[in-house]
Amino acid sequence: MKTILKHSIRYYSIKLLSNNKISSNLYLLMFKTLDKPVTEPKPPQFIMLWVPGYEAIPMSVAGFNGENNTLSILVKPVGPTTKYLASMSCGSYLGMYGFLGREYIPPGNKFLFIAGGSGLAPILYYLKYLGCTPHKCHVLFGCWRRGEIGDAPRLISKLGGKPYTACLGECDYQGTILDAYTRINLEGYDAVIVSGPPEMIKNMLDKVNNTVNHYFILEETIKCGIGLCGKCSLGKLDKLLCIDGPLFNYEDTVRVYS
Amino acid sequence: MKTILKHSIRYYSIKLLSNNKISSNLYLLMFKTLDKPVTEPKPPQFIMLWVPGYEAIPMSVAGFNGENNTLSILVKPVGPTTKYLASMSCGSYLGMYGFLGREYIPPGNKFLFIAGGSGLAPILYYLKYLGCTPHKCHVLFGCWRRGEIGDAPRLISKLGGKPYTACLGECDYQGTILDAYTRINLEGYDAVIVSGPPEMIKNMLDKVNNTVNHYFILEETIKCGIGLCGKCSLGKLDKLLCIDGPLFNYEDTVRVYS
Amino acid sequence: MDLTTSVTGIVFKHPVMNASGILAASINGVRILAKTGVAGIVTKTLTLEPREGYLPPITIPLDYGLLNAVGLANPGIDAVNVLVEEIHRYGLPAIVSIGGRDPGEFQVLAEKALDAKPEALELNLSCPHTPGFGVDAAATDKALKHIALNVSSISSIPVWGKLGFSRRIVRESEILLSNGVDAVVLINTLPGMFIDVYVGKPVLTHGYGGLSGPAIHPVAVYSVYKVYEELGAEIIGVGGVVDWKTCVELLLAGAKAVQIGTGFYMVGYDIVHNILDGVKKYMEEKGFSRISDIIGYAHRK
Amino acid sequence: MDLTTSVTGIVFKHPVMNASGILAASINGVRILAKTGVAGIVTKTLTLEPREGYLPPITIPLDYGLLNAVGLANPGIDAVNVLVEEIHRYGLPAIVSIGGRDPGEFQVLAEKALDAKPEALELNLSCPHTPGFGVDAAATDKALKHIALNVSSISSIPVWGKLGFSRRIVRESEILLSNGVDAVVLINTLPGMFIDVYVGKPVLTHGYGGLSGPAIHPVAVYSVYKVYEELGAEIIGVGGVVDWKTCVELLLAGAKAVQIGTGFYMVGYDIVHNILDGVKKYMEEKGFSRISDIIGYAHRK
Ligand SMILES: Cc1cc2nc3c(=O)[nH]c(=O)nc-3n(C[C@H](O)[C@H](O)[C@H](O)COP(=O)(O)OP(=O)(O)OC[C@H]3O[C@@H](n4cnc5c(N)ncnc54)[C@H](O)[C@@H]3O)c2cc1C
Numbered sequence A, B: 001m002k003t004i005l006k007h008s009i010r011y012y013s014i015k016l017l018s019n020n021k022i023s024s025n026l027y028l029l030m031f032k033t034l035d036k037p038v039t040e041p042k043p044p045q046f047i048m049l050w051v052p053g054y055e056a057i058p059m060s061v062a063g064f065n066g067e068n069n070t071l072s073i074l075v076k077p078v079g080p081t082t083k084y085l086a087s088m089s090c091g092s093y094l095g096m097y098g099f100l101g102r103e104y105i106p107p108g109n110k111f112l113f114i115a116g117g118s119g120l121a122p123i124l125y126y127l128k129y130l131g132c133t134p135h136k137c138h139v140l141f142g143c144w145r146r147g148e149i150g151d152a153p154r155l156i157s158k159l160g161g162k163p164y165t166a167c168l169g170e171c172d173y174q175g176t177i178l179d180a181y182t183r184i185n186l187e188g189y190d191a192v193i194v195s196g197p198p199e200m201i202k203n204m205l206d207k208v209n210n211t212v213n214h215y216f217i218l219e220e221t222i223k224c225g226i227g228l229c230g231k232c233s234l235g236k237l238d239k240l241l242c243i244d245g246p247l248f249n250y251e252d253t254v255r256v257y258s
Numbered sequence C, D: 001m002d003l004t005t006s007v008t009g010i011v012f013k014h015p016v017m018n019a020s021g022i023l024a025a026s027i028n029g030v031r032i033l034a035k036t037g038v039a040g041i042v043t044k045t046l047t048l049e050p051r052e053g054y055l056p057p058i059t060i061p062l063d064y065g066l067l068n069a070v071g072l073a074n075p076g077i078d079a080v081n082v083l084v085e086e087i088h089r090y091g092l093p094a095i096v097s098i099g100g101r102d103p104g105e106f107q108v109l110a111e112k113a114l115d116a117k118p119e120a121l122e123l124n125l126s127c128p129h130t131p132g133f134g135v136d137a138a139a140t141d142k143a144l145k146h147i148a149l150n151v152s153s154i155s156s157i158p159v160w161g162k163l164g165f166s167r168r169i170v171r172e173s174e175i176l177l178s179n180g181v182d183a184v185v186l187i188n189t190l191p192g193m194f195i196d197v198y199v200g201k202p203v204l205t206h207g208y209g210g211l212s213g214p215a216i217h218p219v220a221v222y223s224v225y226k227v228y229e230e231l232g233a234e235i236i237g238v239g240g241v242v243d244w245k246t247c248v249e250l251l252l253a254g255a256k257a258v259q260i261g262t263g264f265y266m267v268g269y270d271i272v273h274n275i276l277d278g279v280k281k282y283m284e285e286k287g288f289s290r291i292s293d294i295i296g297y298a299h300r301k
């Protein structure tokens, strides 16, 4: 197992700089860390974000800039904490600790990213981190309705990725993300990285075309985020999401859902 | 005042590797630090050396090699701790913390060092640290008797310095170190660094030829070594030997002895 | 080199186990711990009923340790059988940590735990941040004595009592030991608080929590040394063990074994192997051949 | 921006002073301290007779703080006049720390100290490593009360009582405050020990000592917060203040001023200016205009 280096995980006070609604249910929030982070996050690492008065919740790093100490997250409001978060105004102070989880940088030159809903968050950071170009990084982004897609394609393009959308309305592919996936010719991709809600991942597993390496960014309830409480242990897999994940390979993912 | 950097002062376990009597009353001890020092000492810094069963005493760094983690000191047995120390055999474990005090590296190309007795210790480290040559570094080493000079000149030569001895017997100059000093033409030296017992320094002060900058390495009882207990405060000078010294310029030294 | 150590008659293959609260609240957690190479597994403190614990944030990383207020989240004492069974599957001694709100609860918990046939019971008398439990349940000498008697009188296996630091740690240890407890586990976390200065509020949901890790190590060494010196007791040392040196310090101070909590986070799950490698090199350097040579060594004149 | 703070009626130009034990045992020490910009000077704890203290090593640097067992080395209470005089020469409030072995000694010490006309007395009820003094002298509630009464009954100036961390810190504070003590100083060092594993012995000459610095900061914040919450007392916070954030944390928790010990070593003698610069920037960022706006701010609902 990877040794987590002493002192690399820290608590930071952060200040909300901007909060933009980018689709009917996705908000892009940018924070400033009030001290310079001692380490730079790497995809698909996450943070425990403390929303004062509410809870601390796991959020993927969706963007980071070490020069001006800004950190972005992509939030889908689902419950009290995320709803309040999405409503917060600029200038608010919050806390966070991180960076948590294990990095995974796929080797190769051409990648397919498959993102469902807020699963787009870590993918955005991959695009930035890998220095993507439309040739190098293709992103299949899927939701139920067109409104949930919103501005995401532009965001993906801005970060160098080539967006391809799937929804039940006016999207590049009209249908579910899974159907869209099965129509993609995987030849030429060095890796496929999938990020989305558990049901999406579960359903995808038996459609996977194993000629290309597939990786899955999973979710599990996180309490400590640092490998002590055991809350995030993954079914039959003797691993912890918070320190061994959140990304797992195909075999591990199959074991989680078996 | 200089900011002592966090974490730069550490406790180290050390092991005695060699103990050589180099004169009738000087012992050169070499230790291995059992962890790699986080900082390299600079002359004329010192350590608090813990002699288990006895006391912790201040000792100047007389040599240091960061590649094999060895540290040397030059000991003059005067009381119980130093006497026991001089009698210790190889393989013994001791402790130390450091590096203490402020470094001072004189600018220039030609230096005169004046060392009385165990005052030679920091001078040895200067020779090493400055990468001395016989042209660059002249060392006037003085004691009462020839026997106290012992092998010191060879040690000085080995470190690149040009030795010149003063004692009441068969030395380069037959007389006291102070008399020898007054006969030296100081022209061409960029700095004179003096290290020796308080009486020597006190007596020297009114003989100083101020055309060249003189610096004095002083001694005072040290208890904490880190600027908290106040034990090492220096007479009328509002400074602490352990963090502002041990080296002081002429004006400060005059105030100490006024 | 002989790393085995016997604590209250239980033989451990080496002196390093986990501290209560680390993973062993589920079968999965036990499995992950077993793979780290620990010589025994201490369960999460089990209470009569399952507990959800506090909402996150329940931990705050500090430069020199950790603050936590988990709130004794645990599956309840009824999970004890599956936990002990799983620990035994790996051939390891199982120590069941129990936490009651009063001597009566401790007795009920002990009874249930004993049914699962663990190797020892550990009484959590010292959790500092869960009202009603830990330090609250053991707040007076009388309560301490009562809990010790209630459990030891029915226990066929060794009983360990886990205390936090206090100025009365020797006295509290003495009360436990003279009322049937076989060993003391020293120390639990110290109460601590972290305030986010910009938000202007304590960050932990519970407000304050327990301080662990390197920050409390010198206090743990002191506590072990003092209790060993005064009472010559069997002691399990815990607090800030993050490498072989901090482990050896506790052994020299008098601990027969050590437990690790925060170290698993600060160093990672290879910490146990790291420590054992270091301990072996140390014993070689110093010419010790048995761990038992080290235990209490700092007390020799 | 108004940095002044009033503690038990004494106005300090800003909330940062030294902790007892740091330099102010001699005129020279006072001078050096005054130059650092502290808002007031607390003397080294003075005892009836001069004390040499322990032989070195009396301090051990740790990564996250310091262990010390100085052994209350001090020039004795008869030096109080010159010390206070020197402190007043810099226009600073003088707080005289006194340490007796029993309530009677505390009274004698207070009488002598009062003659020197300082601004306040600080009772050292908490040195953990000098047998007979500190925690030993104040070991029982009765002794605590007796000391408090003996001193407060004769004192015309504010009396501060300095406590160490214990699970009874609220109760102990209450005893002091209800017996004439005007403010509590929280916290003193925690007992701690460091063993050199190769030498195989505790390094401090006294064996154990007091742990200070960042390691104990969360415990100090907890202590201040708790005592403020329960008693609404006037509090001087101390423990692990090394930068503006650790200073502000204690103020938010309820301290009206802070004291610095280990920070002088870990950061250097410019620490006071560093902290004040940071505090000002913080107040600007948050829109506070007076230090008093910050004090206890973490308690608002
Ligand atoms: C490693 C990791 C990274 C994450 N990254 C992001 C991200 O970048 N953006 C984002 O919007 N969300 C992310 N999530 C999910 C996010 O943490 C949860 O949506 C959030 O905790 C819900 O909190 P709440 O109080 O708003 O809702 P809750 O009241 O806690 O939950 C509301 C509903 O949301 C669902 N829910 C709760 N927690 C989760 C979860 N962990 N995963 C999936 N569904 C959940 C439940 O069905 C619940 O009924 C991530 C989760 C993990 C584990």
Ligand SMILES: Cc1cc2nc3c(=O)[nH]c(=O)nc-3n(C[C@H](O)[C@H](O)[C@H](O)COP(=O)(O)OP(=O)(O)OC[C@H]3O[C@@H](n4cnc5c(N)ncnc54)[C@H](O)[C@@H]3O)c2cc1C
Pocket (backbone or CB within 6 Å): B046, B055, B057, B058, B059, B060, B061, B073, B074, B075, B076, B077, B078, B079, B080, B081, B082, B083, B118, B121, B122, B218, B219, B220, B221, B222, B246
């Ligand atoms: C910064 C510093 C660096 C030093 N470096 C060296 C060094 O490299 N080599 C070395 O041999 N010594 C050095 N000394 C002096 C050394 O620390 C003392 O000789 C030692 O502490 C004496 O301890 P003891 O127990 O053997 O003798 P003690 O019983 O303490 O003293 C014996 C006699 O030695 C004299 N003495 C004690 N302390 C000192 C002192 N600090 N300075 C001068 N005389 C003293 C006293 O006259 C006393 O009567 C240094 C001192 C300082 C302050």
Ligand SMILES: Cc1cc2nc3c(=O)[nH]c(=O)nc-3n(C[C@H](O)[C@H](O)[C@H](O)COP(=O)(O)O)c2cc1C
Pocket (backbone or CB within 6 Å): A228, A229, C019, C020, C021, C022, C044, C045, C059, C066, C068, C070, C072, C097, C124, C127, C162, C187, C188, C189, C211, C212, C213, C214, C216, C238, C239, C240, C241, C259, C260, C261, C262, C263
């Ligand atoms: C996250 C966490 C949870 C803990 N839970 C418990 C517990 O349930 N029961 C208990 O007795 N101690 C518990 N503790 C205390 C530890 O067992 C241990 O005494 C303390 O952390 C000091 O050791 P360390 O410095 O190695 O972490 C917990 C500690 C942590 C960090």
Ligand SMILES: Cc1cc2nc3c(=O)[nH]c(=O)nc-3n(C[C@H](O)[C@H](O)[C@H](O)COP(=O)(O)O)c2cc1C
Pocket (backbone or CB within 6 Å): B228, B229, D019, D020, D021, D022, D044, D045, D059, D066, D068, D070, D072, D097, D124, D127, D162, D187, D188, D189, D211, D212, D213, D214, D216, D238, D239, D240, D241, D259, D260, D261, D262, D263
């Ligand atoms: C070297 C040293 C000497 C001390 N001497 C005293 C003392 O004489 N009286 C006292 O009340 N506290 C004394 N203390 C405790 C400090 O005043 C303070 O309470 C403690 O160190 C915690 O603060 P810090 O973390 O800022 O050091 C001493 C601390 C140190 C480090």
Ligand code: FES
Pocket (backbone or CB within 6 Å): A221, A222, A223, A224, A225, A226, A227, A228, A229, A230, A231, A232, A233, A240, A241, A242, A243
């Ligand atoms: S969330 Fe606690 S172990 Fe992963």
Ligand code: FES
Pocket (backbone or CB within 6 Å): B221, B222, B223, B224, B225, B226, B227, B228, B229, B230, B231, B232, B233, B240, B241, B242, B243
């Ligand atoms: S020896 Fe303590 S201040 Fe210098």
